[in-house]
Amino acid sequence: MNMTRRGFLKTCAWSLFTMGLSSDLPFVRQSFAAEFNIPVLMYHRVGYTEGPLTVTPERLSGDLSRLLGNGYVPITLQQFEDYMFKQKDDLPRRPVLITFDDGYRDNYEFAFPVLQQYGVAATFFVITGMLNDRIRLSPEQIREMAKYRMTFGSHTVNHQSLGSMPPENVAFELNASKLALEEILGHEVTALSYPCGSYNATTLRIAGECGYSDAFTVRQAICTRWLPQLELPRVPVFSYYADVLDRIARAYS
Template identity: 40%
Template sequence: MLKKICSWIIGVILTVLVLLIGIFAFWYFGSTNYHLTGVPVLNYHQVNNKFNTVLTMKPANFDEQMKYLHDNDYHSITLEQFDAYMRGEGDLPDRPVLITFDDGYVDNYENAYPILKKYHMRGTIFLIINLMNTPGYLTWDQVKEMSADGMEFGSHTISHKPLTSFDRAGVRHELQDSKDIIEKMTGKPCHFIAFPEGKYNDMVMEETRGAGYRYAFTVETGRDFPWDDPYDLDRVPMFEGPISFKHFRFRLTFSAFSALLWKTHKYFEHIEMTKDLAQHIPQP
């Protein structure tokens, strides 16, 4: 009899515990309080109707997403606000997002920029110096025009080759010269870089700091917190396959959760014993 009561009580306690963990997880991962779940840095590439690659988002879809941010009281923040947040100073507006574009495609000027303006948002574009003023990419005049109007710019290096493929002198050239050129052309400091293909190593990080950058973004999934390594910052990918509105909302709202799955997947993949298990963990 006593045994029965005991197991009954343990059963009830376990059920309540699982329920509480579920409620907590739902509350935490669904939270839009940046103190709890960090700042999402959205990562786009192309915005056009011309191509149909993993990097391309249709302007109509981009418009729908920016409208959602606008209508749901999200606020696109500036690099300066992001910097202050990372240093633990200053409060951000409610539901902050940092909107970034990699590679410097001309459609960022033609399509994304007018849509951002329409919804009172701003964005940061990471430029590849060697591709500037070439077909399909931004011109310096377009950069200057957008820069005067609140858009911001960071480095995506000179050549866009992974920084891990260079020796130290090569890395230094890619980092320092791209920074200098962007600062000269915009007349504003360039403290942010997005590593090509998200690739880096210890030497690259050392040189990035040495060149005077304050922050570096990768293409790993996640949100950013003040205690994160400033040279290994995650973003929320809005590329990699066709991004539907559902994907967008899931990644925006539950990026803390999708990042957890994604990181667990990566971690398991690294270890011989858990390699097979990694296949079963989705990367949403």
């Protein structure tokens, strides 16, 4: 078939256009992929106990109001993992992942109602060896929260520093906590938070062998897709910080 020069150019343009639409071509996808910066906020306790790790429910409510009012949309751990590790780009323009460490019962009593009031998701890292402690979350509370877009990850069995522990103990802390949570929730647990941010090369290897896909530190920075999956930074939020948006801004520097 003869083709005019104009027809040829039109065909080329159309081919380039359809290549751009295709998600099967990695080199094209790379050039069109959306890149997000994801602050991962790290809270601990919520309530009226003293100390830097506790924010009041009013303060948490104020933080959520500030975040939502400035265009941030809290995402689920699943959305975070899909974007970070599975090349799925359908995130809100300003995503934020909200996390709580240590699994205190006040997360159920005070944080959970506030989160529900704003209709937002959060992720909780619990210490499985303390689940029957009266000041920690119970398995029943975890199951109830999980019905409302709250997700859970491991914060080990005993909350000890993994970076200064024999490898066999690290393997126990990471394996047993993962299995205990999976038993409670009835599905796979993929996320981990290192107690006190302590880890080393052996910890990273064992975390990978145990099947964790993402692990969070206490290093202050913003998450991007190109960071090591088992050394993800967060933005700590302590009671003495005045403004959550200021903390996020500082984590960029």
